[in-house]
Amino acid sequence: MSGPNTDYDPVEVAAVSPAEVEAARDAALAAIAAAADLEQLKAVRTEHAGDRSPLALANREIGALPPQARKEAGQRVGQARGAVNQALAARQVELEAENEARILVEEAVDVTLPTDRDPVGARHPLTTGSELIADIFVAMGWEVAEGPVIEAEWLNFDALNLGPDHPARTMQDTFWTDPADDHLVLRTHTSPVQARTMLTRGVSEGAPIYVVCPGRVFRTDEYDATHSPMFHQVEGLAIDEGISMAHLKGTLDHFASQMFGEGITTRFRPSYFPFTEPSAEVDLVCFVCRGTGLNDAGSDPCRTCRGEGWIEWGGCGIVNPRVLQACGVDSTRYSGFAFGMGIDRTLMFRHGLEDLRTLFEGDVRFTTAFGSEL
Template structure:
């Protein structure tokens, strides 16, 4: 920058000539008006309003003018720069408004598009059915009891009056984790039923006892359409004074009516189980045909095969030997027990033809059942 020169005529400074300043202003205003995007406008701002723009360089030359000439030159350059800055602000507002309108159109959300591109999951029907059964008995005053899946032989067999020579205790029927050792009379098995939970409950609690025991059990069955080596059971146990088979029958009737609707009834057929005496198989009337398919060829029923009844599970009065093994006086207390497989019940309720569908994890099987909370 040159030093002040009082004898220098400012008219002859090229950068400060009025026609030059006006031309630079007009060029800047034309470039601003032609900017079609925010990026283009930023480039125009650098070229015409930045530190190295013609008007900025002309403004620097004012310092070299004599004092009496600075005012006119400053006013001329200042007005031009002000016009350029005002045009930049106006064009910036216009381009930002255009951008916002474009974004609203281009990024608009079409609420009519499918919303389930990531479909919601569904709880497994075995879980929801087990919880529904639990709710039925909890409403009747029962408690939910649980126990370990790797169980001692004593809890799984001996306490249930299943002797050492019983076929169920062979490796062909039971998964053994550890055999009996010298310092331990009882081996370790994967429980074959949830009945050990009943034994543990009778050992830990004082009568009266009313519990329902859901859980996973294991048996050495081949995996096919009607069998699986890992399945689920629900068992119930009631220990109190004066309980009889009539109480068991009433409990079973209430359960099937809660699960399948009013009018359902049950029947008991004599059977044998080591842990109950007397023992019975419980059948319920077919919930599809309500028994009307029996002897009626015009109305066949695939669910019960035209028999009118469906076998659900085993039940009976708790064997006194089981009570004694758990420290309960059979002369004072009696009880009843009942157990059935949840997979079998699910097949009945929803016409599931192949049990393998329940364990393969295919969402096409679980999703139709939906989600229950």
């Protein structure tokens, strides 16, 4: 049996020859130095230090060498791979530092600038609408009066000439509180605020009453596109010497023009309310067709007023002397007028809303459309 062959020619394994290993190392070091960013360095790492790189393949060939040659070849390949890995680590640190410096410059944030990450809020149109109405009357010299939403039965009904058996009480479906003996209701209109104002202040020489009363009211209505158990009204009261329907008409014409534009006036239609006499329904000139009753083309009826040229707006009248007497005002000397209309309905007219429920559903997309003011 022959012994082991100790003769070999290391040049026969070209991959681990000094020249090939040195060339692979130099190529790797050059590629590492030329890498301009971390992405390029990642590709260089795969090509020159990965499992299929020349030095990795050379390392695999060491096992095919005779035992006497393996040590020298292993040292040669190992030193080359170590130099490549050190160069990769050093270049990685350099490129990461350069990348961070670039980010600090290119993505710098001025923390002193106002942020726009938080959405801009918007006030509800019912709030701004009520304030606009109040401002119109304050500019005329009137005052704004408020009162509680849970009201005494006497102030809500009796003081306004709606006695216990008055048929008008059936016209206002009322929320009553428990126990019934307390005689408290959720107010069905803001007229109790007018009664409270007269009772508190009365009318003396040189001290007439001119107040406007916006606020929430409650009735047991169905909740649909045109009705709600909770809605908003604005009522006005003027008490002074010599007050007439002419003063009432002029006040409401000014109010209408301020809300809906110049040229919008009102008309009165005879009606009945227990707290005013005489009483009238208030109609607006249609602010879309301007009273013509026709659409823009002039061929079809106006959709807003249905061809009438007028839109129902609210109620008004001269304050009933019985109401003045019940509230401590001398009806032989003073007279007054009162009016009332829905704020919700007014805003629906003003902004072309078709469904009352959009005012109460809390959808921020609806509120945002109005911005911070009307």
